[in-house]
Amino acid sequence: MIGITDIGTYIPKGRISNLARKEKFNSNDDFIFHKVGITNVAVKDPGEDTSDMAVKAFHKLENKRKIDKSLIQVVILITQNPDSNIPHSSAIIHDRLSLPESCACFDVSLGCSGYVYGLSIAKSFMEDNGFSRGLLFTSDPYSKIIDPEDKNTSMLFGDAATVTYLTDKPVYIPGKFTFGTLGKDSEMLVCEDGKLKMNSRGVFNFAARYVPPDFDMILEKNHCDKENIDKFIFHQGSKYIIDTLIKRMGLDSEKVVFDATEYGNTVSSSIPIILEKEMNNKSNKCIYICGFGVGLSWSSNILYRTD
Amino acid sequence: MDSVWDFPGQATFYTVQTNTTMEVTINDLKEILANTSFGNNAKLLDGNDSLREEGVDSLDLLDFYLNIEEHYNIKVNDEDVAGLLTLNDYQKYVSDKLTEA
Numbered sequence: 001m002i003g004i005t006d007i008g009t010y011i012p013k014g015r016i017s018n019l020a021r022k023e024k025f026n027s028n029d030d031f032i033f034h035k036v037g038i039t040n041v042a043v044k045d046p047g048e049d050t051s052d053m054a055v056k057a058f059h060k061l062e063n064k065r066k067i068d069k070s071l072i073q074v075v076i077l078i079t080q081n082p083d084s085n086i087p088h089s090s091a092i093i094h095d096r097l098s099l100p101e102s103c104a105c106f107d108v109s110l111g112c113s114g115y116v117y118g119l120s121i122a123k124s125f126m127e128d129n130g131f132s133r134g135l136l137f138t139s140d141p142y143s144k145i146i147d148p149e150d151k152n153t154s155m156l157f158g159d160a161a162t163v164t165y166l167t168d169k170p171v172y173i174p175g176k177f178t179f180g181t182l183g184k185d186s187e188m189l190v191c192e193d194g195k196l197k198m199n200s201r202g203v204f205n206f207a208a209r210y211v212p213p214d215f216d217m218i219l220e221k222n223h224c225d226k227e228n229i230d231k232f233i234f235h236q237g238s239k240y241i242i243d244t245l246i247k248r249m250g251l252d253s254e255k256v257v258f259d260a261t262e263y264g265n266t267v268s269s270s271i272p273i274i275l276e277k278e279m280n281n282k283s284n285k286c287i288y289i290c291g292f293g294v295g296l297s298w299s300s301n302i303l304y305r306t307d
Numbered sequence: 308m309d310s311v312w313d314f315p316g317q318a319t320f321y322t323v324q325t326n327t328t329m330e331v332t333i334n335d336l337k338e339i340l341a342n343t344s345f346g347n348n349a350k351l352l353d354g355n356d357s358l359r360e361e362g363v364d365s366l367d368l369l370d371f372y373l374n375i376e377e378h379y380n381i382k383v384n385d386e387d388v389a390g391l392l393t394l395n396d397y398q399k400y401v402s403d404k405l406t407e408a
Contacts, residue, residue, distance in 0.1 A: 035344070035366045201385065204369045240366045243344065 002126045002134070003170025004119075004303070007276035008061025010053055011160045011263050015040040018155045025151040032155075037239020041158035041264035043143045049083045051092040053161035054139040058097060061163050069097055073131040075105040076122050078114035078138045078268040080191075080294070081145060082107060093137065104129075111189070112235045112293025114138060114268035115162075116301050120177045122166050132168040137161065138268035147195045156238060157196075158264025162272040171279055172287070172303040176221040178214050182206065182296040189294040206296050207241050212248045218288070218300045229255065229302070230284040235291045236260035236270035267293070275303075282307060329379070331401045336394050339378055343370035354395040375401060381408065 017040050018025075018032050032039060044053060054077060061067065077090040090105040099105075104125075110117050115138055122136045139161035146154050188202035211234075219226060232255055234242050239258050246253050259274050260266070266273060271289050278284055282305065290300035333354045340349035340358075345367040352361060363371070372383040375397070381404040383391075391397055 031364055031366075035364060200365075201369050201372065204366075205373055208370075208373055240344070244370060 001170070001173055002123045002132075002166055002168060003173035003306070004164055004275070004279075005167040005170050006061060006065055006165045006279060007272050008057045008059070008064065008163045008165075009160065009269075009273050009276050010057040010060055010162070011042050011158075011266075011273070012044040012048065012053070014043040014045060015262075016043055016154075021155070025155065027151070027155075035238075035240045036155060037242075037258055038156060038158075038260055038264050040262050041155070042160055042262075042266070044141050044159040048141075050077075050079055050081055050139045050141060050161075051083050051089045051096060053141060053159065054089070054093050054137045054163065055096045057137065057139070057161040057163040058093075058135070061165060065165075067165065068133075070100055071133045072097075072099050072103055072135055073129075074122065074125060074134040075099065075103060076118055076125070076134070076136050077105075077107045078110055078118045078136070079107060079140045080109050080111055080267075081140050081142065089139075090137070110297060111140065111267050111295065112237065112265075112270070113291035113295065113297040113299045114140070115164075115271045116177065116289055116291040116299035117179065117297075118268070119164070119174050119301060120179075120299070122164075123174055126166060134166040136164040136166060138163075138272060140267040140269065142196060142267060145191050145194060145196045150196075152200050153196050153198050156265045158260070158266050160263060160266035160269040160273060162269045162276070164272055164275075170306055172275075172305055175224075175302040175304055176218070177299060177301045178218050178221065180210065180214065180298045182210070185296050186294075188296060203237075203293070203296075204241060204244075207237065207292050208244050208248060210296075210298060211245055211290060211292055211300075214290070214298060214300055215249055215288070218290075218302060222302045224286070224302055226251075229286050229288045231278065231287045232256040233271050233274050233287060233289045235293060236265050236274075237293065238265065329405060331379070331398050331405065333394050333398055336375075336397050336401075339374045340367075340371050340394075342374055343367045345371075352394060354398070355393050357392055358394070359392070379405060381405065 082089040088107040141159040142157040188199040285305045287303040292298035
């Protein structure tokens, strides 16, 4: 069975401070710390592109464990801001990592729900084709499309990339997934004239209304009780949306992670960044993950530890 | 649910003690606002107080609109919120919406 063996993460060194911009955006420390929850957003170097960040995430992974690249059978990249439309950026990554010609590569155009969708796609692609070694990348640098004058978005989104090493000797196995799309409200998050535009109220309403019933569904699909879940990793949209979900879902806040304070909402990278920190934590046997956002799209899963 | 703007008619995630005729009182609205992160400060407000000047921030308002929609089964339109500055404004707005329904 295919699952998560390890994760590598790359967060660029560059930061833009929200505290330094509080006058500009008519904000204050309390709002930034306790509501938005993000004090700094990570920003890539202007010379870095989507594939560069993904490759750096892989090098971080290689620093932790030896990976025989000649055995990699599939590369999937989750991004909506590729290096360019053509070729697909996973092919560029393939070249940069000198992967074998037999390796399948493709991009998946999803945002904040993308990592969870990506796990399902990778797992089923690998199992269906008898593969045992794959790489699932997330790299979606929104700094390419953020309007620095837009308070709604520029104080939230940060750049990062991750790679999840999927093998037949996993540490975490995905359980059953849920998926959903609200295409009628896709206009809540759009890129117009190269700039991101977000209807904050629409996105907030979506998350507050759709994530809780989806949670009931994922528990039912996996025959799992809420009390059995050791950790809740939501997409790190903002501290406020996670606090809202804690309240609406009746969760123990001690079990819910908010980690994005120093780097921001990194889109599809937000869940794997946190998951990497769990890889050596044997006490968390059962982890709930839920991605939700642009599309509007959502997906959730329960990960089960094997050791 | 077809859209984030459609109220699904589901139970709210909290309960507010209201009278059964769905009369909209300032106290009911205070209790709904108290269920946002603005908290029990809501109970100290007067009907004429400017919510923003009393410290209700933009994120509290998003939660307040959503809670009102779910509790009263109405839609708080984006184009109307600029004119909703006090609890009295909300009381009239919600009452008018309920009358239209």
